[in-house]
Amino acid sequence: MKATPQVLKGMRDFLPSRMILRHYVIDELRRVFERFGFEPLQTPAIEYAETLEGKFGEEADKLIYRFEDRGGREVGLRYDLTVPLARVVSMYPEMVKPFKRYQIAPVWRAERPQKGRYREFYQCDVDVVGSTSMIADAEVVIIAYQALRQLGFRGFLILLNNRKILQGVALKLDLDEEQAARVWRIIDKWDKIGPEGVRSELSDAGIPSEKVEQLYRLFESGATSVDTLESLKNRLGDVPIALEGIRELEQIVRYLDLSEVPAAFVRVDPHMVRGLDYYTGPIFEVVVEQPRIGSICGGGRYDRLVGALGPAQFPAVGISIGLDRLIDVIDELGMAPADVRDTVTQVLVTVFEPSLLGASLGVAASLRAAGINTEVYLEPDKLAHQLRYASRKNVPVVVIMGPDEVSRGEVVVRNMVTGRQDQIERGALLSAIENELETAVTTVVARP
């Protein structure tokens, strides 16, 4: 007897009940993205190693599943969806710009995963390539807003900042490049260690205390996004790059407002840095506060990345939604609609004995034709076994067809959620089942 084959550490199987939930979330996201005219794109899992290494350089070596293919080519598995997008934009110059695309696909990271992270996980990215318009920036943010609303989230905040404002602050404070980088790395921890923690780390890092105080004054927020921007303008308006960044955020805030994103969901947050170096303008983060799950989307404008990877420069902006985290939370909190079940099957038709199989198959065919997901039990068996199968799989409705019922042109419909069982005329079956499915949905059942 062989040993049981295992799945690799950091990799996951998605068994049916989990996949059904994933399909629900992914289908909803797709619908929102397409509602805004974003088009689907798909790229191969394997790329030339040279293409993959363009973005991260030396760090890439740790990150990438890299190997030699049978033709001796150095290749690797993609570790994100931005590099393939940049490659696609470079390879097909005839593509109409602005190019708006979404891609929902697995990526792979070779390094040992942190707790709660995986070596194979899904990214869900929405980007606009080929436009410098702030409408594009606003649009990817609105999409994240709509997606979260659509999935049932109510308490979350969209944080906005701009790399240009951070640059302006560095100029204002007369920080050299190396100092500035150190400062942003520390500021980035604001949410984790608080203003006092940041203050002490800045001081440890050798930033003079008068500069720290000046920084804290610059970062004072107002009651609303508009107030904060006004206050930033008063304090940094004389630094051209900062002013440019502030004006960009003003536009984004205005477009969000015009697109009916409530102001209470939007906050300009001058402390937000976002680690990735390739952002060049506005940066975004969406933090879910209710339930308290933290950052779930991040993104920003990256006008120089496409050019760094390929022959032509294109401005771009995008946002990435943390799909796996989102699905975990929706699962834990039971946020999916009640008709997203453990099984796709809505009705099981029982089989009493071989001679009645025809009747069972006929009923199943008519239910399927009416759009109801229907299984036929695969062999004549004791009714108790067939009901047990339905119950273990959480199938909500069972149609029982014994010889008496068949001879009378009737069937028995059993609601497995409520336990109720009715004798129904064959002609009334479809509407009876639709009723029972409705009842099964509105009857609260805890997910196991």
Place this chain on the structure above:
Amino acid sequence: MKATPQVLKGMRDFLPSRMILRHYVIDELRRVFERFGFEPLQTPAIEYAETLEGKFGEEADKLIYRFEDRGGREVGLRYDLTVPLARVVSMYPEMVKPFKRYQIAPVWRAERPQKGRYREFYQCDVDVVGSTSMIADAEVVIIAYQALRQLGFRGFLILLNNRKILQGVALKLDLDEEQAARVWRIIDKWDKIGPEGVRSELSDAGIPSEKVEQLYRLFESGATSVDTLESLKNRLGDVPIALEGIRELEQIVRYLDLSEVPAAFVRVDPHMVRGLDYYTGPIFEVVVEQPRIGSICGGGRYDRLVGALGPAQFPAVGISIGLDRLIDVIDELGMAPADVRDTVTQVLVTVFEPSLLGASLGVAASLRAAGINTEVYLEPDKLAHQLRYASRKNVPVVVIMGPDEVSRGEVVVRNMVTGRQDQIERGALLSAIENELETAVTTVVARP
């Protein structure tokens, strides 16, 4: 300036118009599979090399993208969906049986691809694990039938045979194992080289001519599946294993009939062998004759594979649909419904000048809320440029909002397919657009 990054040979990008078609086909297939209560499953791309090599042994070495991961483990990319299914069934013994699942996912083959084949391609598999019932065999065949019908195919044939009948023939003809294998390899070419080609190859292979004649008599088909089975029974009924195989096919043919699969679509074909060694019972193939594209689905019963790969034996049966080929054909013949377009966008809302952006964003938001996929042009620009963008992307409807229209509470709706343009009151916009989308769909436009 950098060189343009390339995609690897045998790998493909699916740009939006192609992806939209793929989504259409995959969504239809999913719907059919779930209609029969088959559940989605997803497994990681990377598996232990040992797991992957179980099925093909030495051949696997050529087939698999194999490499060492950072922890020194020998791993590889999956080359099919059957091995991961067998692993899943072995790893989760608590899973309710019969386990009916579908999986639509990419697989990878390291060898140099034949013409029209790829190193990364999609498999689309439907399997039942844990049942020996012929209803399971019939069900996967019915699913393939329904899937093809649903996608618009009308002229195709479901070919049925049984490995047990082939075994019976070998016994009847007194062929030893090695001879039998040689015979089946040659018979498998029946469709390619015809009965005379097969006859001459059999003779070249040293099969005595009286055995060849006997074989041809055994394989004579009747006018219908039932006739062919009757004739097989008359000739092979004294060989127990053959009789068992014939009785299994009789059951499948009966279940297909009870499930309203027209008899004209079904043919028992004693010449059908199917290469893969792991089949143990009924085997199936679906051949599309109109258009003449050949075999598009294949499958069969494999009762010993799961046990060969893991610790426990489970009977299983499945069918695999050639997704890439299917999509190619649907594309070439324009078989997709007219609302499957080159773009997901249904409406482009133009932006006349910055001060009118609010009006454009408002209209876009209301169209989206009504379920219409709507883009706003990303910056104020000449109308001609905005119309050109819509036309290059094949967006069917454009809403034009100039200052005169906005001040009068009107908009202009332009149908990009018919060229017709109307002045519409703002309140009547939604129904006007629904009309135009309808018109755009019914106006025949050739796919480029």
